[in-house]
Amino acid sequence: MKHDRADILIIGAGAAGGVLCKELAEAGFKVVVLEAGPHWVPERDFISDESMGEKLAWTDPRVTAGDDPIALAHNVTGKGVGGSTVHYSMVALRMHESDFMVRTLDGVAVDWPYRYTQLAPYYDQVEKELGISGPVTWPWGPPRKGPYPYREHPLNSVADLFARGCDALDITWSPAPLATISAPKGDRHPCVYRGWCIYGCSTNAKASTLVTYIPKAIRAGADIRDRCMATRINLDAQGRARSVTYRRDTGDGYFVEEEQEAALIIVSCYAIESPRLLLNSAQKGHPDGLANSSGLVGRGLMVHSAHVVHGRFPEPVYPYKAPPTLALTQDFYETDPANDYVRGFTIECIGDYPQAFAQNAQTSLGLWGAELRELMFDYNHYAGWGLVGECLPDDDNTVTLDPNVKDQHGLPVGRVTFAWGENDRRLWKAGIEKQRQILEAAGAEVTFAADDTAHLLGACRMGADPQTSVVDQWCRTWDVRNLFICDGSVFPTSAGVNPSLTIQAIAARTADYIKREAKSGEWS
Amino acid sequence: MDMIPHEKRMDDERRERLKKGPAEVERLEVPPGGGAAQTPYPDYDVAREDKWQLDWDGKTREVVSKRVREVPPFRFFSAEEAALLEAICARALPQPDRVASGSVPIAPYIDERLYTGGGDGYHRPEMPPDRLAYKYGLVGVEQSARTVHGAPFGALDAAQQDAVLQAIADGSPPGRVWESGALPPKQFFQLLMKDVVAAYYAHPEAWSEIGFNGPASPRGHVRLALGSRDPWEAEEKRPRSSAELVRQAKARR
Numbered sequence: 121m122k123h124d125r126a127d128i129l130i131i132g133a134g135a136a137g138g139v140l141c142k143e144l145a146e147a148g149f150k151v152v153v154l155e156a157g158p159h160w161v162p163e164r165d166f167i168s169d170e171s172m173g174e175k176l177a178w179t180d181p182r183v184t185a186g187d188d189p190i191a192l193a194h195n196v197t198g199k200g201v202g203g204s205t206v207h208y209s210m211v212a213l214r215m216h217e218s219d220f221m222v223r224t225l226d227g228v229a230v231d232w233p234y235r236y237t238q239l240a241p242y243y244d245q246v247e248k249e250l251g252i253s254g255p256v257t258w259p260w261g262p263p264r265k266g267p268y269p270y271r272e273h274p275l276n277s278v279a280d281l282f283a284r285g286c287d288a289l290d291i292t293w294s295p296a297p298l299a300t301i302s303a304p305k306g307d308r309h310p311c312v313y314r315g316w317c318i319y320g321c322s323t324n325a326k327a328s329t330l331v332t333y334i335p336k337a338i339r340a341g342a343d344i345r346d347r348c349m350a351t352r353i354n355l356d357a358q359g360r361a362r363s364v365t366y367r368r369d370t371g372d373g374y375f376v377e378e379e380q381e382a383a384l385i386i387v388s389c390y391a392i393e394s395p396r397l398l399l400n401s402a403q404k405g406h407p408d409g410l411a412n413s414s415g416l417v418g419r420g421l422m423v424h425s426a427h428v429v430h431g432r433f434p435e436p437v438y439p440y441k442a443p444p445t446l447a448l449t450q451d452f453y454e455t456d457p458a459n460d461y462v463r464g465f466t467i468e469c470i471g472d473y474p475q476a477f478a479q480n481a482q483t484s485l486g487l488w489g490a491e492l493r494e495l496m497f498d499y500n501h502y503a504g505w506g507l508v509g510e511c512l513p514d515d516d517n518t519v520t521l522d523p524n525v526k527d528q529h530g531l532p533v534g535r536v537t538f539a540w541g542e543n544d545r546r547l548w549k550a551g552i553e554k555q556r557q558i559l560e561a562a563g564a565e566v567t568f569a570a571d572d573t574a575h576l577l578g579a580c581r582m583g584a585d586p587q588t589s590v591v592d593q594w595c596r597t598w599d600v601r602n603l604f605i606c607d608g609s610v611f612p613t614s615a616g617v618n619p620s621l622t623i624q625a626i627a628a629r630t631a632d633y634i635k636r637e638a639k640s641g642e643w644s
Numbered sequence: 645m646d647m648i649p650h651e652k653r654m655d656d657e658r659r660e661r662l663k664k665g666p667a668e669v670e671r672l673e674v675p676p677g678g679g680a681a682q683t684p685y686p687d688y689d690v691a692r693e694d695k696w697q698l699d700w701d702g703k704t705r706e707v708v709s710k711r712v713r714e715v716p717p718f719r720f721f722s723a724e725e726a727a728l729l730e731a732i733c734a735r736a737l738p739q740p741d742r743v744a745s746g747s748v749p750i751a752p753y754i755d756e757r758l759y760t761g762g763g764d765g766y767h768r769p770e771m772p773p774d775r776l777a778y779k780y781g782l783v784g785v786e787q788s789a790r791t792v793h794g795a796p797f798g799a800l801d802a803a804q805q806d807a808v809l810q811a812i813a814d815g816s817p818p819g820r821v822w823e824s825g826a827l828p829p830k831q832f833f834q835l836l837m838k839d840v841v842a843a844y845y846a847h848p849e850a851w852s853e854i855g856f857n858g859p860a861s862p863r864g865h866v867r868l869a870l871g872s873r874d875p876w877e878a879e880e881k882r883p884r885s886s887a888e889l890v891r892q893a894k895a896r897r
Binding site for chain 1: 889
């Protein structure tokens with residue numbers, strides 16, 4: 121089945137796709153969005169249950185390889201309208217000025233093709249649209265032009281302990297800026313501090329694109345097609361992107377193949393599915409995958425080191441209440457010549473739920489049997505902090521097509537290959553040590569550390585040179601000029617913050633560019 | 645403003661739900677403290693009347709009640725395999741204190757996950773897909789038991805069974821399956837424990853025994869600060885510390 125031609129076709133309705141479809145539909149374009157997962161209804165689909173959280177993640181087959189294979193699924197991906205913003209921890213941090221120029225300052229990796237000031241207005245725009253709740257003064261990074269739109273949230277017990285530990289060590293801490301509202305916004309109710317945030321917010325306080333950008337896009341006329349898996353991007357005889365072939369899930373066990381033409385196509389499927397779709401779209405003129413003349417599609421994949429350190433406290437903590445990250449520190453964010461590594465990290469409070477905590481204790485302490493059950497009797501006495509540590513890009517960390525495994529559509533699945541670099545290891549070891557010190561200063565009797573990673577970045581790098589990047593500074597592919605890639609995969613470096621706000625600011629900047637260029641007839 | 649079709653669909657669904665009210669699900673009866681002899685929360689019930697009314701929204705009631713009341717039948721494993729998996733789960737997370745009330749089932753949920761093809765989808769290249777991993781793993785456990793103790797796993801005493809499982813956890817179990825490289829033992833053990841933990845701590849009795857607040861919608865929480873507790877949260881009556889246990893575990897590694 122073929123549909124009427126659209127102006128703009130966006131693949132993926134997540135953090136970036138949500139922003140793009142709202143901004144472009146409101147500008148008058150005929151916008152179609154293909155989303156592989158379902159269109160969630162929070163009151164119906166998001167419930168208080170860890171086991172049910174898995175349905176929010178991308179759980180189609182994938183292979184994770186390399187010396188340090190990373191956890192996928194719920195840890196890093198989403199599937200459904202809203203993408204992973206329906207289960208993210210809502211930490212809404214900006215990158216620092218130095219993050220855009222690590223080659224210049226630290227002699228590592230690459231600079232971004234622009235500076236912080238080019239992105240700043242879009243951070244402002246996205247923070248306002250989402251209704252970020254944050255503190256009056258912000259101690260780190262670039263000075264803020266104005267206050268956060270909403271007041272900060274109160275601290276929970278874990279954040280109280282974090283503050284106690286930081287104060288004792290003379291470390292600056294701050295309430296975290298969060299993408300969940302602390303007062304009513306439109307018809308959305310403020311946060312009721314029920315916790316369960318990473319299993320989906322049932323009260324619509326969380327500013328996922330599902331309840332912020334997407335409804336506005338729909339009202340502006342965008343056509344959001346859920347359960348539609350894009351399988352291939354097709355070019356025309358002139359080598360311009362012409363259409364996308366996709367498979368629509370009929371809901372009763374069948375897929376129907378359909379095709380959508382558009383004047384402009386944007387790939388927003390995040391750092392595994394975006395490169396995978398390009399690689400699976402190899403065709404005439406693009407033998408190694410679409411937009412891959414640089415050979416860099418799928419290269420330079422990054423994660424954040426997200427090691428967690430748990431501490432046992434004499435008093436009950438009840439770690440499950442309210443958003444998990446209500447306080448954090450960026451005192452160790454910038455490069456310090458005294459360290460044996462460059463760049464740095466953010467330390468953030470977390471609140472693990474029982475299944476996650478038990479699994480953490482199992483893998484990191486080797487506990488099982490009666491001992492594991494015994495530890496779990498003490499669940500309420502544990503608090504912990506997690507790391508968001510910068511990871512330097514390495515072109516040997518990749519997303520490729522797996523030679524053996526195919527998905528339910530018969531397409532080769534993504535194979536993720538990852539290993540830490542030497543700087544990364546030194547950085548996260550220092551992070552774990554700092555986390556432990558803060559726990560002990562707060563009164564923890566004993567601590568244990570667990571390996572973890574978070575977020576996916578890179579694999580379709582943005583840059584100023586077609587030889588060394590896949591997209592330009594506007595997220596436009598160098599090789600196919602009406603094809604864009606806009607999501608976390610365009611990050612040239614990872615920074616040491618949760619990436620969603622930056623992904624959304626980049627998307628807002630790309631939307632502006634597309635609107636501007638349209639005036640000159642670029643997409644007609 | 646007129647509603648556009650998408651909004652109308654959403655609105656109709658909401659109206660329908662409101663008309664029906666919360667799902668009519670009979671309250672779950674959870675023994676105090678989850679029926680666990682050693683619990684620090686001997687009088688706590690995660691599904692007690694006020695919590696059932698204010699913390700368990702309709703959908704959560706439906707999902708968790710079904711989980712508890714309709715324990716899935718074994719459909720993936722054969723009867724012999726199911727019996728062996730039951731014996732393994734009884735050591736992976738032992739419940740000797742639940743003789744009277746019956747153990748929280750674990751193995752049936754592992755079977756259900758494998759039968760329905762659920763799970764997180766990804767695997768390492770050296771690991772077989774989950775279904776095969778379990779088939780091989782059960783053969784491997786039996787081979788280890790017979791090689792070391794000369795008897796099937798089910799016939800061993802608890803200490804012998806634990807020794808078999810610990811060797812797998814440590815990555816050096818005897819047995820052809822393990823020695824052939826068909827299944828990396830450490831990774832299999834982690835897969836097993838992940839499933840065991842997920843099944844056990846998805847049960848209201850387990851939530852009660854550890855003093856977990858459990859479902860929390862729509863009421864949420866009011867008292868967030870350190871040292872405070874909402875009246876509907878668990879109150880610790882018999883504190884016990886895991887500090888020494890963690891120190892020992894760290895020393896062993």
